[in-house]
Amino acid sequence: DARGPQMGVTEPLPHRILPVVGIWTRDKDYGAYLRQVERGNIVFGGAAERVSVDLDPGHAKADPARLPVQLRAVARLLPAIAQAAVIRTWSGCEGYVRDMLPVIGQSATTPGLFHAFGFCGHGFQLGPGVGDAMAELITTGHCETPLDDFSIDRFSREA
Known part of the structure; x- marks a missing residue:
């Protein structure tokens, strides 16, 4: 099944997080992950229901209405993100196996x-x-x- 995961990035924050941080769960409202790039931006994903994909030409568009649920899940991992401005969201085309296992x-x-x-x-x-x-x-x-x-x-x- 082709779907689009929703991703986002915040404004730069003081650089403090070295590992990728995340939790995976079958409850779509809780699984989230994040990483901080050297510039300080937090790149995050997960939690939001995946968006539909237009297979011709293979594009997916992020849905702004899904961002609040996503930010709540990410804030469970990093509470400070609740105060950060999200500067961009995006999606892409990925293939998914029915049971979400490889x-x-x-x-x-x-x-x-x-x-x-x-x-x-x-x-x-x-x-x-x-x-x-x-x-x-x-x-x-x-x-x-x-x-x-x-x-x-x-x-x-x-x-």
């Missing part, structure tokens, strides 16, 4: 084919660990990390 593991139909896709916006967090797991699976045929919940055939089991 597909990781061996193909259910094609020997020698391995999957690692459908990260639905959380690939940066999972990428390094998935790379290790895939390398182990491809080179040894098994993986110490349980991957069954991410199997491609989970969709055929839903019926």
